[in-house]
Amino acid sequence: MVYIDAHTHFGKKGKGLPPNTPEERIKMMDEIGMDAMVTTPPYASISYDRTYDEANAFILEVMQKYPDRFYGLARINPHFRKKAVERAEKWLKKGFWGIKFHPRNEAFPANSKELVFPIMEKVKELGGIVLFHTGEPDFSHPTLIGDVADHFPEIPIIIGHLGKIYYMDAILVAKWFDNVFVDTSFCQGVHVIEKAVEIAGAEKVLYASDYPQGSIELDTMKVQLADISKRDKELILGRNIKRILDEVKKKR
Template sequence: MNVFADVHCTIGQEQDVPFDVDELLGIMDQYRIEKAVLSPSHQEMVVENQSGNDAIIRYVNARPDRFLGYASVNPWYGKKAEAELSRALDAGLSGVKFHPALQGFFPFDLQKLDPLMKIVEEYRVPVYFHTGTPIFSQPLQVAELALNYPSIPFIMGRMGNTDFWIDTPRAFAMADNLYVDTPYTMPRNIARLAQIDINRILFSADLPYSHAGIELKKIADIGLEPEDLAKIGSENFNRIFGGKARSGEG
């Protein structure tokens, strides 16, 4: 029986769909989702970076067997963002999340991002980018960034859906450190990317915005061999996040 790891869930009350960890754990248990990576709420990503990161740190420390966490900083904060990113990663968060459409920057703006990418390289963690919202964070923009930092795993969240799917296969083929997750796209699109490199596809239900049952059924309907389903379900996730979540008691 397959188990799954979800590479992106948004937790918090300061967003359009409030969602807390107890709700998330109930859904994870129902659908055999073993682990999930938590992202701060929208307000916390844009403005209240420290409080958002502190909340994610608390959730991860409370259930280290089920949760990992993204640190999020707004690149416009410059040196303050650099200090906060180092602090959050020192505290045990496992990746970095950017939402350029909310935070107001382009992924190819190396003047803003290079100092932060240097920190990411030091900590050897993945970077998740929300993609698909014009005009920021289109697939080819994230691919260009990934080419500049080949040691960093970049996750192209939502595969550029809904506005930029047409660019996703080309972007995916450009950089072998560019990963994608699976929500909001059709099974045939996932199958197309699987032909390029199934080892860079990660499952996500993008809770609370999509539905875990639908997203899991979509993966099953591709008709993958069990070993390939296991790669998308959890093996690729475990590889780029350094293995399983820490053991611990809730």
């Protein structure tokens, strides 16, 4: 079975929750039989470094050391506009697998044509996936992601946290747009995963935990407890994200 966490965070000591070394994380993954994690810099509303330069550099280092265990998404603050596009280009060329946006954290609408679309253009050109934090009624409402997906059908886009309480919107956007997926971290419960499989299809659902803020055990259990087939569980727990990452690799 392929077991990959599609949404985690990773920062070095003092800059993120422990465990703070790749070796500690690999030990943890080995103990539970996890193959790899998609990871990105920690939550940071008022960050010591709004550019994320240092946080992304740390993840790049980790990825280069253990390329089969960590798939990094560069965190980009789009308010830097031209500089943000340049940063996205730099990180993607260095080997990041895509970009993570946090529209609420940094106060920009997820579908901003001025701030987000120029970065999406870069991802379209260089290849990669885009993960959006979602779940609040303003900047990170999941329906805004539908607008982005409509403009960039070639980019795999992940609706983080399955839209939290707006899960029906998240599920419908994933149903409407071929390139949209939902991740299960901090989702509302087992029934939400069942609904997502029923309406959007198991191929569109990615197991994730938001580790270390979230719990790998709890979020894995949500998938295991869902009333869906064994095949669907396998897709959700790793095969789907593996397929998406393999596609990115092929295009590069």
